[in-house]
Amino acid sequence: MPTENAQGELLKVTFTHPMPYDWSIGLYGSRFFQEIKENRRFIGIRCHGCGLVYVPPRRVCGPCFTELTELVPLSDTGVITAFSVVNYPFIDPNTGAQRPIPYTYGYIRLDGADNIFSHIINETDLNRIRVGMKVRAVFRETEKMEGNIQDIRHFQIIG
């Protein structure tokens, strides 16, 4: 807890240690990551009220306020619906590591799903990425998977 005296009499106190958490992923979230590890594909969930398929799967459809139970296997492909090439540094709150910049944050409609999934796209050249392009998920080697979002390395453009 060092104090800084460079500004004369107006001091400040600095905290640098993290505040840890241990989040439960839950039943359907766990199924999502197990499906990636076992079958290298995504899994969503269908609402019987409105028919929409959500990914990642969750228990409730907000607009219908109904419980969701029907898990639906999806593929590993989708379409870019929006993206941003990010140019400022970001410290990963999970690992403390800084992601190299620039990187591309992608907004991807997975084939068979109705809502949008987000992840990194490994293309930062604005001349080579467009809304509407097809992408495919690139997963970690199965033996290195940990059951978290980093089991998906990124998405790559396939056309």
Added chain:
Amino acid sequence: MDNAAIVGVAQTKYERRKKDQIFADLVFDVTRAALDDAGLGIDDIDSVVTVSNDFFDGRTISGMAVGDACGGQDKNISTVSGDGTFGAFYGLMRVLSGYKATIVVAHCKGSEGSLPLATNGMFDPIFQRHLGIDAISSAAIQANVYLTRYGIREEDIAQVSVKNHGNARRNPFAQLPMEITVADVMKSRKIAEPLKLLDCCPISDGAAAIIIAGEEVVARCKTKPAWIKGVAHCSEDYLLGDRDLANPVALRDAARRAYKMAGIRNPLAEIDVAEVLEPFSYMEPLWLEGLDICEPGKGFRMIDEGVTVMGGKLPVNPSGGALSANPVLVAGLARLIEASLQVRGDAGARQIKGAGTALAHGFNGPCGQSHCVWIVGGNR
């Protein structure tokens, strides 16, 4: 609604870093200034709402730390962790339920924590935070969806930054009054495609306060009241991927309910001035669409057509808006304060002549998950 009014307002000057004041000091200053503005004493206040965010303050139940500074001793005090307009909404509900006068205070010192980490903290820790999503990159995604949908050029949204920084020159509380051009915005540093530095709000420290009172107290105040004519607050899905980011449905719902309550049929014709929360340039035209002030996809034309500029049919953000100062959560309350000052005729150099009806808007959550719309009027 015609039985509650905003009778006192106060803001600090907004600055990048207020090293001489802890956040409770800021709250103390605006509490006293709002009481002075109303001509009331702390004993006239029987209900207190504080607005703060635990991640920004680095403190659990952050509202507790400002209770003394806002005169909360021996009073019913509660905290809203959301935009200042939501805190004001709660304050109004308390007055309508029988309290005589509620003070609503909001504070934020953006300089003290890590804004990327604090805003990354809005998102789901299992599926999203690791990807680097935060307030800026989520806004960039929304901008990409909006610009792509309607074929809007980056130059079109850059005009908002030029207008609002220019307006800020007439607002003594603004942090970034600037005379800039579209070219300046376009050549400023790329932050997250398509947003450049000058499309984004600054990091700010500041506080604001308002006093909402029922008729009995209004009659005793020295200041002309800003009568609350209509207000509504609506929300949509948590996950960005579940929403259509170019169609702010929660805002449209809130606006229509507020207009109905205020008896407004044609917002463009009947509202004299609007203050909307636009920490990113593209948000102003998108929110104007959500507010039914123009058709979807037409918001970006409002500056070219001279509608939203000073002297236009409906000036938007005469204060300079959040692009010119964005103490998070406080900035929404500042919009309501600015709207109140306008209908009082007390907005100084940024006054819109003859403003009788004003709109204030605030939102919370990435890309505007929930919105609050206020209509205030100078006459009962």
